[in-house]
Amino acid sequence: MKRILIALLGVLLTFTLAPALPAAAAGTLTWTTDGDVTRYKSAPTTASAGETTIVFENSVATGNNVGMPHTLTFDTSTPGYNHDVTLNILANPFDANDGRHEATVTLTPGRYRYFCAIPGHGTMVGEFVVTDGDPDPDTTPPTVSAAAAGAQDGDGNYVGTATVTVTASDSGSGVDTVEYSLDNAAFQAYTAPVPVTAVGSHSFRYRATDNDGNVSAIGTLSFAVVEPEPDEDVTPPTVDHSLAGPQDDEGNYLGQATATLTASDADSGVARIEYSLDGGAFTAYANPVVVSTPGMHMLHYRATDNAGNTSAEKMAHFTVLPAEEPDTTPPTVLAEVDGEQNDTGGYIGSATVTVTATDTESDVASIEYALDAGAWTAYTTPVVVSGLGAHTVKARATDTAGNRSADKTVTFTVVPTGGGGDCEVPDTRATVVIDGDDTGIENYTLSDGCTVNDKINEYGDYRDHAAFVRHVETVTAALVTGGTLTKRQQGTIVRAAARSDIGS
Template sequence: MVITLFLGLTPALANAVSGGQLQQQAQVLTWTAGDDFRAYMSVPTSAVAGPATLVFENSAATGNTSGMQHTLTFDTGNPAYNRDVDVNILADPYDSKGGRWTVDVVLTPGVYHYFCAIPGHGAMSGLLVVSGGNQDTTPPTVTAALSGDQDRNGAYVGAATVTLTATDTESGVEKVEYSLDGSAYTTYTTPVTVTQPGQHTVTYRATDRAGNTSEPATITFTVVTPPDPDTTPPTVTAVLSGQQDGEGSYVGAATVTLTATDTESGVDKIEYSLDGQAYATYSSPVTVNHPGQHTVTYRATDRVGNTSEPATVTFTVVAVSHNPECPVLDTRPVVWLGTVNTGLPNRLVGDGCTINNLIASERNWLNHAEFVTHVKAIAEHLLHLGVVSKAERKSLIDQASASAVGKADNQNGYETILDRSGASFKQWEQVGAGGFTRNADGSITSLPVNGLGMLWFPIRQYGDFSMKLQWRDDAPGDKRANSGVFVRFPGVHKHPQEPRPEWVAIKYGHEIQILDAADGDRYKTGSVYGFRGVDLDGAQVTTKGTWNDLEIRVVGQHYSIYRNGELVNEFINTPGAVFDPPRSDDPGSAGRQNASGYVGLQVHGAADVVSFRNVRVAPLNP
């Protein structure tokens, strides 16, 4: 409703603007003005929703002896108030109505703000509270929330802040008040912070625009003096584990476990350096399997920046005898049954094998029963050799029985991220050159296009994981395809050091090589490209055109590569290793110390045609 009445118009025009002769309603609300430009002479304060007649009189009868003009204007620009009635009446004793104007309106529940729009008369203003047809008798609802740093006893260290919030669904909140520790009430405008040590009580209440005040409520809390600044660094300890020979050397591998404690601000990070290399952040036990003497330097930093003095632990790793039954020694610290960490130390068994080598849970088992039977036989053999105790034998058998090894992958925690459906293929993104085409059977085949590229899965990053897939060499003629699988690389777009998306994976992740050629690149299938190679014999080459199973397991910085269920390579991603052959802009292993990352499939070149299918990933809990 918009009604505007102007002084100085002819009576006919004034009536036309005001809507003609108005019918007075049962509810009449009257404002009066006089010679005072600071306040109306009289105003209504409340009304009931529905039809109403507004009366504005600025005449000699209401005390105007000077002929001063005033307006009654309803505010329609402030969202804090009702804006559905647009009234702007200008009146003085000498206008066509003698200074008395009326207008019919319809009021809705809420609050209207009115004022005089004459310059200099801004102090003439007020609020009209309209109830929903019944008198507002309900006070506001008030809540209090405490915030601040707390100690173990729940006391607030240094300061506590009280935030008050009030709501009123009828006339609206007029004000919130609070009292601290029994002092006089103060109007609340911003959160109240209390720093004085001791127990405190804040009492609070709120009043609505109809005058209803809530019952006082309280919140009690304690503030304690902050402790002296933390200047003490964390305490760090190192524990070595692994199988030792008679001279104390570790046979095959040694594992360093670091632990840090800080009783004040807490531990922020632990770092370590292997053999003088750059420090790296410690996230899981570090396994060293290179023969020779090694030194791990370690330190820890707390949450306020105190760093412990570097400490060291020195040890020697000796090579194990080569065992043709275990061509690659499995040096993982613990025994795994598929995706299950048994917690049992992965000990050496005879010459050149470990428990993990013998159990070989990553093989393609016919069924679960076959695997359990195998584990029972291995466990009995280990007990006979004195490698495990009776309790450990039982634990191995029980955990094998409870595992899902030999069952469907989805029962082992694997999620398929590339299946036979077009929908799963659409979740992947191609960057760089080339690409893949989807085949009728759901597999994908690289396009014969020159240049490096990658199809990556941008949906999620993986921390410790097992990734399984199948690949097939489909290179034309007698050529063997060169390809690979990228793991643990960061997001490829807008990388701060590398603008080419496909090169982000190459330089800041690890590529697990696919190449069965007798010539060409020395890194064959199963190699961690640039860091730990596999030769042609170790790659366990199959006939071209054969589907191969590939599994990549990463726990911490320990990489295990399996081809068709057989371990073909192990790599421990310690910082300081240099990419080989050297590249001037390659960050080495120090730039690849990622605790999580994405996965992708490589496109290598026009003649390097390769197919992939059935890509699955399962999380691993070290």
């Protein structure tokens, strides 16, 4: 009995999701789309088992003149459906086939679910029923019934609105069309439940035709609609959903998806919200639904107000993929010093520092460097250091996951080009530095173009350490006499020379 009810529900749902096509040739099922991202323009509701040609057309001819792409994708994981056909057709009005594509598949009895896999097209979903193929002609008409729903008074009259739902099934060739007539008007196609709001007695006639042309007897449903009381609530709640969670570029949720359901009712207020996940029983909704099982999922939901009005079922489908392991490994940084060197390893005139960084998991976001005691600076091109003396360059990198590497440090010394007192490359450091010892005294530029550091000439040739210190005493005494240095500044520089290892 449960299987029959599920099959009948499948027929009802597919009539409400997409208009049924006219009867197609045996073994051919056709879907069409246009520029709308909320539904398929037309789709089959039934089919016979066996080899079948699938036609998916999303073209200018079917009304898509804006170039909107769609897919026809068969569900291969949601419980309750057949999973034996893998189909994923992408169609665009301007592709090589002008949007019309065909594929051959083999269908088996049961239900198939289909959807559009493009993010943002989440309501383009439906299902169809496949029955056993029968080589004998089908001479049995469909079974069809109708039922009215809505708030009723004590006499059984429908208050404000009666909504008539028609259900049809056919165990032979399958249902082709369902039609209805309200109050003896002409028959018309039934595609969704029919709301009747006119006050008075009504006669609702209905019939169904199968794919072999057998037409059912005409059924009749009689009912009456009465005016609601002035304050009577006959309007069902409005209900909606939202999905949240980390997503990949294709809209799949990584690790888990959280579904939040909301409902509102301006009259009597919302009594309850219910949901069904992947074909399970409807459950009272109290908190957001967290879905972490990998695979495709279907969520049905509805709301009921305090007057007993229940909304139409709505649904959402989404896919959960296994969560990616977070990147906790920082980048690898390499710093290299290049340039012409003398016999003791000093870089003559200048040194060039090149920094590279790699990351095997996420990408490198930034590289920075700091020269001597300077601030961290964004690294974009190799750093050229021409100031004479000892230098330190630190480098580091950060990846797109926020992991920062440890500092990579290189040290080197830049020496004058000539090596004598009148050097070809002036020592333009801001302060007087002797053997890496910063005195804090300004490195004045003199009238001959040389600086105080040039006169001290820490890279010159000296017989011993004492000779270097005497040299510093001599050149600084001359600078005091000339008014460049004070006696206190001279003393500071000479003491730094004495502390150095130059000439040792």
